[in-house]
Every structure is written in C-alpha cells, then in structure tokens.
Amino acid sequence: MERVYNFSAGPSMLPFAVLKQAQEEFVCYGDSGMSVMEMSHRSQVFEKILEKAKSDLRTLMHIPENYHILFLQGGGSTQFAMVPLNLMSKNKKADYIITGQWAKKAAEEASRYGEVHIVASSADTNFDRIPEFSASDLSLDADYVYITLNNTIYGTRWHALPDTGDIPLVGDMSSSILSEEIDITKFGLLFAGAQKNLGPAGVTVVIVRDDLLGNAMDFTPTMLRYDIHAKNNSLYNTPPTYGIYFMGRVFEWLLAQGGVAQIQKRNEEKAALLYDFLDHSKLFRGTVVAKDRSLMNVPFVLPTEELNQEFLALAKENGLVNLKGHRTVGGMRASIYNAMPKEGVAALVALMQRFEQTHQ
C-alpha cells in the first residue's frame, strides 16, 4: 500500500523518516533486548530516553532553566481544568480571549473554578480572525491571561502575543508547537497535545514557570497538580512511555532539519503555496482574514456544497485525504503540520488548479 498525503487536523501525519526508524527498532531497541513499550519507566534505558527528549525540547524551544518540562496525559481537555485548578490561586479570576471552540471550552471549564472574564471574542464572525482588544481590556487582578496560539478548526493564529505585563500568559499551542519560533519567556505556562506536531496522541507537553507551582486548589486531584509532576520529573506514575520515546525521535528529526527556525521557513513556504493560490483563485476562497492566517491549518471553500463534495472526492482519489473541513466552517481544511512535505502541498495546489480550470 502506498502512503497518502494526510491532511488530517490531528492525529495527523508524522515524519516518514521517524516512522521508519521507529519501525526498525520497534521490537528491539538498541541493545536493550526489548521494545520501548516493554521497558520499565524506572529503568536506566528509559530514563535516558526521557532526559534526552526533555533536553532536546529545551534546545529546540530555547526554554530557560526556570521552566519545567512535563510530559503528562489527558490532552488539552485535561489542561482546561489543570490550568485554573493550579493557577487561579490568588484572585480566583482569569482573562480568556476566545478565538475558537477550544478557547471557549477552556473558558467554560475555568468558570467552574473561579471568575472568567472574556476579554474579547471573534465568535460573531465565526472566528475568522484574532479579535482586536486593547491592553486596558485586560483585568488588572487576573491570575492569568489565556490564549490559543493557533486555532485548528478556524485556521487563525496569533502573529503577535498580547502584552500582559506581570500577569502570567497561558497558551494552548497544541496545533502549532515547534512549527514557528516563539519567545517562551513571554509565557507562564504553555501546553500542547502531542498529536499534531509532536507524536502519537496520549502525551501532553506542559512547559511551566517554576514560580507558578505549588498553589493548587485544595480539592485538586493529585494527578492534576503540576507541582507533583514537576517534583517527580514526570515519573510520579507510569508515563506514556512509548509516546515520549516517539516524540523524542521527532525532536531529533527536527534538530537534524536545522531546528525550529528552519522548519518555520519551510512551513511559511508551504503555507504561501496555498494562500497565494487562494488569493488569486476565482473559484476557491480562504475563510480567514489575511493578517491572522495560520501556518498549520488552511480552511477554504468552493462556491457550493456540491463543488466542495466533488473536490473532496477527487482529492481522495488522488491520495490527498482528510481534507474535509470542520462542520462549523464547512468546505475544506488542509492541515499542513511540520511532517507534511512540501510535495504534499504542491500536489494539493496542482489539483486545485486543475479543478478550477475544468470548472470555469
């Protein structure tokens, strides 16, 4: 069976070279005589894998030593609770900026534990942009300010981070982590589910500043306390060992590609291929305002639902799969994470061109 170009929003394409490497060492890892899946998480060989993954991520994202790197479980949805449970510690109040369904869900979960102030929302234009707001819209007494850096469903992205002064900025970077350089020191906490740019579903990366630990609400389940995991180096309980190993191989691959700056350059080229075509097309139309476009998720529509369906079917025939857009946006969405080769995007654009020519 030939591999397809998989435009899924997540879980999504993984680097082919890493898949091949993981396949080769699947049954026997190095000289351990066993699969990584079979290793005790307390063994030296696994602890080496864990430390290497942490240290490579620290290098890739330029993470200072006063930030802990945690490998947890439960995905972004668990972070929606962990963030307020651990960080709504002083005034039980937080600012949320609503740029899509996931930010909304995060705000809803937080509102169960304290006061949530919605600073701004782009719901009224179906989240086709990052909403405007001024610094004075932020609460002075918020325990943190929460944003979603890249909005998987709607295809928007924060190009500049809000200035929150001394108030910790919390970011959900699930769909853009390691796709572009960011200044981690602007954040108090950043998290990402693995299943888009990092590895298999089931690992959540949390990067949290040291001074934010230790103030969890009384009733916080032990497993949802950041300080417990930080103190135990993500080994409080059995972590998702294979996912951590695979992610580590992805980090090594990224370093070999030249790191995040190089990957960002490639991602910009890939996205430009699509956006340039959309900007000149008479048939296809991007759904996001130009200044807020995502590098990772590119939604676009055709003039009728019939044409959308026809294009999706044609794409599938041509080995370009999972292009169907989210039901709240409709049409198509091309998720072009780090692992999507430029050839995949070029093949998609070529097909769009052909489709446009035959439908003039």
Add this chain to the structure above:
Amino acid sequence: MERVYNFSAGPSMLPFAVLKQAQEEFVCYGDSGMSVMEMSHRSQVFEKILEKAKSDLRTLMHIPENYHILFLQGGGSTQFAMVPLNLMSKNKKADYIITGQWAKKAAEEASRYGEVHIVASSADTNFDRIPEFSASDLSLDADYVYITLNNTIYGTRWHALPDTGDIPLVGDMSSSILSEEIDITKFGLLFAGAQKNLGPAGVTVVIVRDDLLGNAMDFTPTMLRYDIHAKNNSLYNTPPTYGIYFMGRVFEWLLAQGGVAQIQKRNEEKAALLYDFLDHSKLFRGTVVAKDRSLMNVPFVLPTEELNQEFLALAKENGLVNLKGHRTVGGMRASIYNAMPKEGVAALVALMQRFEQTHQ
C-alpha cells in the same frame, strides 16, 4: 540483538507475535495509506479499531451490556481520584481494604473527598497476605467497597471476592486483568492500567456499571467524569489511539490463544513452576503466604543481600532481566504476565536450581 526474558513489573513484556504484527503494519495500516498513529480518531478506520477492541474485550471478559467499557488516560493513579469523585455520591463514605501500597494510595486520595473506612489491612506483616475480615466489618452505608485484586509489589492476590451485597465493589485489576477468569457482575467498577497485561502505558481500561454514572461531585473536572466518557464512547477528546489499537491486537491474540480460561491455565502452570521450586528450595524463599499467592508477580529472597545481588547479576548475564524486587520487599520479583512464555519461567527456575546447587 537477541530479545531477553523481561520480568519487569510494568511496563512489561508484550506478546512477541503482536509486536511483530504491529511492526509490520507500523508505517501503513491495511489499505489506509498511513500509520495508526496518524489517523484521525474520528475516522471510520479508527472507529472500527475502537469498536473491535471494545467488542473483543467484552467477549474475553464476558461483560454484560449494562457495563460501559471506557478507554481513558492517566493510569491507575488518576482512577484513585476518579473513583471517589464519581462514586462517593450518597453518603460520601467508602470502605477500603489495604493490601499494599497502591490500595493505600487509593485510600489516601479518596480520603480527600469523603470518609474512608479501612476495613482491614495487612500492613503489619508487610502485605504478605490478603487480610482476614468478616462481613460485619464492612460499613452498611459505604458508597462502595474498594480492593486491589492483584498486588504487584507484594505478590498477593484475592482468590475469592468479598461479598458486599448491594454495595458496589470497585476493583483495581491493573496487574491481573485478563490473566484469570473473574465474574465482572460482582463489580460496580473495575479498572486497569494497560502496561502490564494489555499493551503500552498510557491507556486505562475502565469497566463501569451503567447505574453508577451521573453522580460526580460538582467540582469534578470534566475529563474525570465517567459519564462524559461513556456518553462519548471514549471519544470526548482525542484518546490514546495507538495504545487502543495495540491493546486491540493483544485482545485478538488472547482470543486466538483460546481466551482467558486457556491463558489462566497457562498462567497457573507458569506460576506453579516457580512456586513448586520455592516450596522445595533450601536457599530461595517465597515471601507470600501460600494461600494468597499471585499468578502474576512472584517475589522471593535469598538468605543474604549479597546472595540476592549475586543472583540478580547472574540472571542478567543469562538474559533474564528486571528481576530486582521492589525496595519495600527486597530480593527478587518475577513478574510473569500473560506475555511471558513458559520457556522464560523455565529458564529462570533452571538458573535458580543451578544457583542453589553451586551455593550448597
């Protein structure tokens, strides 16, 4: 590199045939053109994998239709909180029987959310047995009674389940699930981390009776509510897709072996090899009272720490690894889960015999 016999307590050995199969289809699964790791959890191909895994587990464990099968994240440690958060719903009181470190941890976590009554404990004999108690020691108003079916660290196992009448029995079966037949209808809820008998770390199987859902405490994080996951068929958020797939392959392997009854027979034969030797040895000694011995974890000691170290080193040289006992018991522990072939146990016993002969 040759594979070793891995006696690790968990993560631990996986069936070789399943590892080989997973390796073969690692990069391309069936005619999907992608790895299972790259599949959307909402795709038809993955939903088929999920349904098949559920249905095979239902067959293997004879699970009636009024029980939900959930595939969650966070391991047993997260269940320690989820159980009280969801089930301490009427009298905010639960009975715990303390048979080891994990039952103790579970009770401690529960005591943060309600009243915990310790029915019995074998702490005073370092958990070398399942403690005796009578039915009248159980609370009449407990919301549930909690036990650990097999105690990984200490090598004990419940041979007969306590009769809790109408009060739901909750069981942690992490280290013995699918190793022996049990009557699931005796339980209100049963859970198991995958990393011993099921698959890679990062999936938790929860089997919960329908009528116990829907009474979670107000402040329970959404992701820790059983009813949410039951309603969404374990797809409320992105589940650990690859772990679920792998577990499904293990279920198929178990069915091909003849199901749980057959595996239990083999496990009994494997355990008997070790226990028979221990019962007749003048040098090695099992640490558990005979009637409560585990089929899965067999701790044993030599007369001196020096001899323990010598044996462990010799075993490692002979490709028998991870035999070191837990620090609270010392000596050795052979974890002989479903995937450990009889040949592995025979090799261990042969080495113990040789060791004994040379140390007389």
